Amino acid sequence: MKLIVSPFTNDTMTNDTMTKGMSRIDGRLKVTGAARYSAEFTPAGMVYAVLVGSTITKGTIRSIDTKAAEKAPGVLAVITHINSPKIAGYRVEPGKQEPAKGTYKLFYNNKILFNGQPIAVVIANTFERAQYAASLVKAQYIADTHQTKLAENTAKAFAPEGDGKKTRGIADAWKTAPVKLEQEYIIPSETHSPMELHAIIAKWDAPDKLTVWTKTQGVQDTQDGIANIFKLPKANIQVNSKFVGGAFGSALQVWPHEVAAILAAQVVKRPVKLVLGRADMFTSVGYRPHTWQKIGIGANADGKLVGITHEANGQTSTYEDFNEGPAGVSHSTYACPNVNTIYKITPLDIGSPTWMRGPGEATGAFALESALDELSYALNIDPIELRIINNAETDPDNGKPFSSKYLKEAYKLGADGIGWSDRKAKPASVTKNGWLEGYGMAVGMFGAYRDKASARAIMMADGTLIIQTAVSDIGPGTGTAMVTIASDIMGIPADKIRFDMGDSSLPQAPSQGGSSTTATVGSAVYQACTDLKENFQKLIGNGGTDKPDYVAVLKKNNLPKLEVTSAVSGGPEMEKYAMYSWSVHFIKVLVHPATGVVKVDKAVCVADSGHIVSPKTARSQIVGGAIGGIGMALMEEVIIDHRYGRLVNNSFADYHLPVNADIPQIEALFVNKPDPYLNPMGAKGMGEIALIGMAAAVANAVFNATGKRIRELPITPDKLVGMENLLES
Amino acid sequence: MEDEKDYALPEFDTGEKDNSRRNFLKQSTLLTAIALTPGTAIKAADMRVDEKIAEAFEKMPVKLEVNGVAHNLSVEPRATLLDILREQLDLTGTKKGCDHGQCGACTVHVDGHRVNSCLTLGVMASGKKITTIEGLAKGDELHPMQEAFLKHDGFQCGYCTPGQIMSAVACIREGHANSEMEIREYMSGNICRCGAYPNIVNAIQEVKEGGHAV
Numbered sequence: 004m005k006l007i008v009s010p011f012t013n014d015t016m017t018n019d020t021m022t023k024g025m026s027r028i029d030g031r032l033k034v035t036g037a038a039r040y041s042a043e044f045t046p047a048g049m050v051y052a053v054l055v056g057s058t059i060t061k062g063t064i065r066s067i068d069t070k071a072a073e074k075a076p077g078v079l080a081v082i083t084h085i086n087s088p089k090i091a092g093y094r095v096e097p098g099k100q101e102p103a104k105g106t107y108k109l110f111y112n113n114k115i116l117f118n119g120q121p122i123a124v125v126i127a128n129t130f131e132r133a134q135y136a137a138s139l140v141k142a143q144y145i146a147d148t149h150q151t152k153l154a155e156n157t158a159k160a161f162a163p164e165g166d167g168k169k170t171r172g173i174a175d176a177w178k179t180a181p182v183k184l185e186q187e188y189i190i191p192s193e194t195h196s197p198m199e200l201h202a203i204i205a206k207w208d209a210p211d212k213l214t215v216w217t218k219t220q221g222v223q224d225t226q227d228g229i230a231n232i233f234k235l236p237k238a239n240i241q242v243n244s245k246f247v248g249g250a251f252g253s254a255l256q257v258w259p260h261e262v263a264a265i266l267a268a269q270v271v272k273r274p275v276k277l278v279l280g281r282a283d284m285f286t287s288v289g290y291r292p293h294t295w296q297k298i299g300i301g302a303n304a305d306g307k308l309v310g311i312t313h314e315a316n317g318q319t320s321t322y323e324d325f326n327e328g329p330a331g332v333s334h335s336t337y338a339c340p341n342v343n344t345i346y347k348i349t350p351l352d353i354g355s356p357t358w359m360r361g362p363g364e365a366t367g368a369f370a371l372e373s374a375l376d377e378l379s380y381a382l383n384i385d386p387i388e389l390r391i392i393n394n395a396e397t398d399p400d401n402g403k404p405f406s407s408k409y410l411k412e413a414y415k416l417g418a419d420g421i422g423w424s425d426r427k428a429k430p431a432s433v434t435k436n437g438w439l440e441g442y443g444m445a446v447g448m449f450g451a452y453r454d455k456a457s458a459r460a461i462m463m464a465d466g467t468l469i470i471q472t473a474v475s476d477i478g479p480g481t482g483t484a485m486v487t488i489a490s491d492i493m494g495i496p497a498d499k500i501r502f503d504m505g506d507s508s509l510p511q512a513p514s515q516g517g518s519s520t521t522a523t524v525g526s527a528v529y530q531a532c533t534d535l536k537e538n539f540q541k542l543i544g545n546g547g548t549d550k551p552d553y554v555a556v557l558k559k560n561n562l563p564k565l566e567v568t569s570a571v572s573g574g575p576e577m578e579k580y581a582m583y584s585w586s587v588h589f590i591k592v593l594v595h596p597a598t599g600v601v602k603v604d605k606a607v608c609v610a611d612s613g614h615i616v617s618p619k620t621a622r623s624q625i626v627g628g629a630i631g632g633i634g635m636a637l638m639e640e641v642i643i644d645h646r647y648g649r650l651v652n653n654s655f656a657d658y659h660l661p662v663n664a665d666i667p668q669i670e671a672l673f674v675n676k677p678d679p680y681l682n683p684m685g686a687k688g689m690g691e692i693a694l695i696g697m698a699a700a701v702a703n704a705v706f707n708a709t710g711k712r713i714r715e716l717p718i719t720p721d722k723l724v725g726m727e728n729l730l731e732s
Numbered sequence: 733m734e735d736e737k738d739y740a741l742p743e744f745d746t747g748e749k750d751n752s753r754r755n756f757l758k759q760s761t762l763l764t765a766i767a768l769t770p771g772t773a774i775k776a777a778d779m780r781v782d783e784k785i786a787e788a789f790e791k792m793p794v795k796l797e798v799n800g801v802a803h804n805l806s807v808e809p810r811a812t813l814l815d816i817l818r819e820q821l822d823l824t825g826t827k828k829g830c831d832h833g834q835c836g837a838c839t840v841h842v843d844g845h846r847v848n849s850c851l852t853l854g855v856m857a858s859g860k861k862i863t864t865i866e867g868l869a870k871g872d873e874l875h876p877m878q879e880a881f882l883k884h885d886g887f888q889c890g891y892c893t894p895g896q897i898m899s900a901v902a903c904i905r906e907g908h909a910n911s912e913m914e915i916r917e918y919m920s921g922n923i924c925r926c927g928a929y930p931n932i933v934n935a936i937q938e939v940k941e942g943g944h945a946v
């Protein structure tokens with residue numbers, strides 16, 4: 004595919020210019036309540052399903068009493084491992100061994116692998132009746148000793164396939180450096196906690212034909228997933244997910260509750276709706292795994308890095324190996340001749356983790372960017388200066404040139420934005436109105452990817468352009484960006500363009516994940532519009548015109564419409580260049596010396612995300628990711644009562660995440676220079692980098708404010724309390 | 733393996749061994765009040781001969797005025813206003829985010845005040861005027877708060893948005909939108925996981941300062 008840098012402006016953008024940009028194309032539906040999410044459809048005859056979860060953490064179900072539930076009013080069926088129809092995809096091929104690891108299999112046997120594991124599903128004609136009947140299901144268990152504590156099970160840790168040890172240069176070279184440190188950094192498990200509960204409506208249209216409305220980041224990946232589990236032809240499964248109420252990685256796979264609803268609909272022969280409760284959201288749809296890390300880092304007195312050793316050990320489930328490579332950031336972020344990483348995962352009796360915004364890079368960046376900050380104090384070099392000294396001009400891992408990298412510009416923008424010159428290098432030296440004040444910064448990086456995708460562009464006789472592709476939108480504003488691209492190429496106003504998505508029957512698109520939607524699907528939309536315009540030029544003849552009158556051309560040629568479907572994939576540039584998006588987060592905190600309360604006073608986030616296609620939604624995406632990162636830094640933590648292996652804080656009252664009062668105005672700044680190689684728009688991803696590095700930026704600011712280095716997240720007041728003496732000195 | 737134990741979570745002892753719900757039905761003052769209840773109906777319910785009779789006795793009449801439209805409904809006493817709006821009236825603009833009054837996604841106005849509809853039983857709202865997000869605009873003309881949310885991009889995924897907007901309108905009406913700090917405090921019952929808080933605050937400030945009638 005020919006790479007074209009479109010003639011968008013590349014001026015640096017600020018908050019002010021952002022608000023003047025185009026509003027969301029689906030905004031009106033969202034502010035009027037007309038946008039329908041997965042649980043908000045009502046096929047005729049629909050009934051309700053509620054799951055029953057295991058109350059033990061490991062063992063077997065000895066017996067399960069469903070009689071009372073079955074007799075309760077309105078109950079149509081209760082399905083357990085005893086009476087569940089066999090699921091075709093779970094069957095082990097004759098002569099083959101049952102695989103040791105794999106996705107959790109619903110109602111497969113009587114084994115309990117984690118607390119809250121679904122052991123039954125109750126189907127009734129109203130939600131209230133299903134919920135009440137679910138409370139009547141009683142199981143007797145034979146409990147086995149469970150293990151839910153990472154620190155006590157490190158002996159079981161092993162290197163995940165393909166991502167264990169990796170060494171560049173000499174291992175442990177940091178130890179030879181004149182200035183060095185070695186520290187441990189710990190993050191707890193965190194949950195995605197999207198506001199929309201995971202939900203599915205399953206409807207069998209025929210014994211081998213299924214329609215689902217389900218919360219998913221990828222309608223076609225869900226279609227594949229269901230096809231594999233139920234051994235149905237892919238074409239027989241219709242997946243709808245037009246509006247997704249946030250996901251952050253939690254809707255990238257087919258979960259057991261989706262299997263339960265599909266199974267239930269099969270058994271009761273009616274459409275079934277299943278909405279997870281908020282408590283289930285903490286145990287049933289993955290989480291960012293609790294991870295221990297250790298970094299050894301050393302530099303010469305001039306700040307030049309000598310070596311980094313980065314170890315990581317993250318938890319996973321006993322039945323599935325989840326590998327997110329958190330130590331990878333130490334290989335790619337800075338020019339350092341000697342880097343060795345060791346990554347292990349530890350199986351515990353907990354449900355499987357999954358990708359959560361920023362995945363391994365966010366975990367790894369907390370450790371690396373905290374360590375770099377510690378090193379800057381040890382060297383007495385400004386943290387920004389230290390990063391510039393070690394700036395990688397080419398990919399340190401393979402020597403490839405970067406397709407684009409404007410990190411140095413980003414440092415400058417952010418430093419000016421936050422007022423970095425007001426920062427005092429000496430920790431705990433500034434107090435204002437009884438609060439300690441400090442500044443911190445940190446870098447985030449994430450690979451800029453591009454996958455294959457298709458889009459259809461249809462010009463209707465009335466001049467309406469319809470763009471269709473099977474992408475999902477979990478909130479970043481995919482449709483708005485796609486319409487902006489189409490409008491730019493076709494030369495027609497955005498309000499003449501309709502964008503269809505979230506439907507598995509539309510042209511191929513990958514799941515929304517890994518910050519790749521604009522690069523991937525945007526390229527397909529770009530190509531389809533370019534091809535459609537070319538077809539119009541051919542109809543016009545003589546080379547056409549740059550601004551065709553589409554309506555007139557269709558009329559003249561007696562055509563009701565003109566349409567084209569175009570498929571694109573990443574070009575050879577993907578091999579030639581190292582492609583990354585970069586962010587720099589700048590934070591000013593106030594810390595209350597007596598109570599240890601941390602307030603984020605100011606945040607400035609700078610993104611090197613290539614050309615910004617949709618300024619208003621891009622700004623919101625950066626601000627939102629930053630807030631997620633502030634939650635990671637200051638409050639989010641899944642707490643397990645290890646005596647029972649059960650979650651203690653599985654509610655929004657107890658699992659603290661940022662609320663409005665916690666968040667100041669956040670400035671999002673964009674370098675806004677196009678990447679010449681990744682895609683024709685010059686865009687790079689920004690969903691992940693919005694969060695990656697933020698937790699370290701906050702921790703670094705807290706150190707600057709207090710002189711206390713918090714290496715275990717979240718930075719709750721109990722870790723800082725009792726610093727009144729700092730005010731007196 | 734450990735000893736076999738009953739690991740079921742502890743339950744409250746109601747002193748009733750069997751089918752406490754129907755016993756409750758038979759004994760309840762509610763039914764006593766409906767003196768005309770035929771004994772045969774209770775018997776039929778008790779014998780489970782007719783699910784429809786049982787269902788009838790589980791329901792109560794409720795009058796709701798939602799967005800100016802009167803509804804005479806028959807609902808189970810345990811049905812929340814949220815579930816009635818979403819499942820019976822197909823007003824799905826009001827969202828379920830936690831069902832425990834902890835997230836604000838279900839915020840509606842009851843007689844002009846913001847409430848969590850998930851913590852409000854339908855029977856509690858009988859005779860009251862309910863406004864949901866669907867009732868905020870005047871036809872095609874959006875409410876100023878809806879316009880401001882669009883302009884300031886006060887959302888991403890849009891799921892918490894109806895609750896945020898209903899709360900935001902009430903926040904101004906209550907007189908709790910006099911400063912950025914006050915808005916943040918009085919909007920903290922509405923969680924937005926996408927992180928649109930600063931944009932939401934900006935939207936509310938604009939409406940407040942614009943002097944629009946809310």
